[in-house]
Amino acid sequence: MGKLKLTVNEEKTRICKVPEGEFDFLRYTVYFKSSTEGWAVGLWSLMLHTTDGGATWSKLTLSPPGAKKLDRNLYSIFGDRHDNLFIACEQGSVARSTDGGQTWTFVDTGYAGSFWTGVALQDGTLLVGGLRGTVYRSTDGGNTWLRSNTAFRSSVTDMVEMPDKSVVTVGLDGVSSFSKDDGVSFAGKQRADRTALTAVVEGRDGRTVFFSASGPIHP
Template identity: 55%
Template sequence: MNYKRFLNALTAFAAQCLFVLLVQDNVAAAAQSIPELHVQPAERAPGALNTTILAAARAGARIVAVGQRGVVLLSDNDGKTYRQAMSVPVSSTLTSVWFIDASTGWSVGDWGAIIKSTDGGETWVAQRSDTQVDQPLFSVYFKNGKEGWAVGLWSLMLHTTDSGANWAVVKLLPPAGAKKADRNLYAMFADTKGNLFVACEQGRVMRSSDGGVSWNYVETGYAGSFWSGIALRDGTILVGGLRGKIYRSANGGDTWAAVPTPYASSITGMQQLPDQSIRMVGLEGVTLSSHDDGMSFTGYQRPDRKTLTAVIDTQKGHSVLFSVDGPTASQ
């Protein structure tokens, strides 16, 4: 089964990265009979500042970071200090966050949870959850205030055209040679032309050139999972994941080439900074930087080997890093 290959791949890194363990636990839970659960709001506590953070986004000048136990952290001074959001309706792990402006954003996570904020992340309301089957969502993307997608375990793709008031399941076709669509979908993003992409397992990238009406699988030449992806401002596409592999496409995803990197630590997040440079973060305290549209990277490894999980740019053009211990000082 495809998800067994997924489990085997993640197990190899389980001792190194809680980021991976969270995903692996979700897979195991989804394969079992789930007891009746009730959605509980996240607790507000001082320890939230040291919670594992899995994703971050900008809401205007504010940084919004999300992670374990429904924790949402906010910073209004470019990451110098953080405080916990006033109210979050779920205590399940949040894996992705997306804001379309300074006020309106969405976050997704375990139990298929989708929550929405209209005040820059201060308060949130629940839009969706499924406590019968823990089919977690790994990524959320909105192209405007109305239309958006959320993707996750076993090819789960949800689509909304009414700001998340209603979510419909998108039925995906299986990839070539497979009997069903059961690939894990990790990171969704779009390029400046409106083409949609999803970084997936088994070295695949899903692509839609018609606004999500239809999707096709693009082979990159890699067999491992891609956990993160980004479309640069010039249209270049980058995806990265297991064993530090990074693949690059300069033609909208038609063809791909592997990019040499100085480390083999898996990539967990990537961001393009205002000066067009690229910063990536990963396991074992590794950060990677590129100043040539991702054609080459230099690297640095933290002495403490702290697992890094997300990266976001500041208003001044620097980058803020996040880890299994919360916000982390950048190099």
């Protein structure tokens, strides 16, 4: 069996078992909707599912309609407040499940590039972002998507909704952007050193915390 390191909280790290031969394909994200049930996604349409808090994982495979082989990379899995699940994927698609992960469909957003990240806002709006600073937005549960207005063309690596309902994104070339209209448009800035930003989270004090390949970095 392969092994997956899962941080349970600040004080405890659990080493979990995954199916033999699948560990190397887990390159991207893990999402838990509860303390026991979660999913991990990665290369070549690979998805793993756990119902015991990550102690063991079973393999699931997402195959896009008409696909001759499992070549769709799954970059970022996230959920909304109604237990619907979404995955930002390659080739401008978003995978969606409305039955708790039992079945999945692929939705074409109209974009040809890859989406690397996504978030479901408190009001139900869905956002996905990726190559060349692209952000797409859906207000109907992922059925239809429209492109947001963005200020930079640096690829988006992560996004988060803050307590004041603003949305913050980070990306390559030291770019960070924010939206105060539920992702319709984004303004932003670029670091002088152009350090690539890989993740953004809400800190304990309600401020944004940026990450680079070297760890936390001052905004």
